[in-house]
Amino acid sequence: MNSERILILIKPDGVNLGHIGEVITRIELKGYEIESLKVTHATKDQLHKHYANLVDKPFYPDIESYMTEGPIVAIIATGTKIVNVFHRMAGDTDPSKAAFGTIRGDLGREWSDGLLRNVVHSSDSVESAEKEIKIWFPEK
Structure with a gap:
């Protein structure tokens, strides 16, 4: 099996609530490798490219x-079938519906302003991962 790359973003709520270490720990406990990691602030240009379909x-x-709203942590992680596995580890995009044991089910919650804050983003395919990595890590 060939190794894949995935883009994982720990979103502002995940950073603000101190979940960086927990997300990294879950990646490492599965035996995946962190290739690159940086703390950054999303620009409007990056977001327009990342969410082009929205x-x-x-x-x-x-x-x-x-x-x-605040800083994010951008991670490139690698491993066999990491895209599919981490996507499942992240859980349902709605934290209220995400299964306990997933990142969003354990660390996400509803907010009074109604905005969907769900701790992490994970690429949903190898092709999406490569496109997204270029947005957040143009040097890679």
Whole structure:
């Protein structure tokens, strides 16, 4: 089996609530390798490229607002079938529906302002991962 790369973003709520170590620990406990990691602030340009298929949706301004609330941690992780496995580790995008034992089920929650904050982003395919990695790690 060939090794895959995935982009994982620990979103502003995950950073703010101190979940960086927990997410990294879960990656490492599965035996995956962290190739690159950086703390950064999302730019509008990065978000437009990352969420290109959502920019025209009425809820996109909420995504942009959320993703610029504070710093994020961008990670490139590698391993066999990591895209599929980490996507399952992250859980349902709605933290209220995510199974306990997943990152979103254990660390995510509903917020009073109604914005969907769900701790992490994970690429949903090898192709998406490579596109997303270029956005967040242009040097890679």
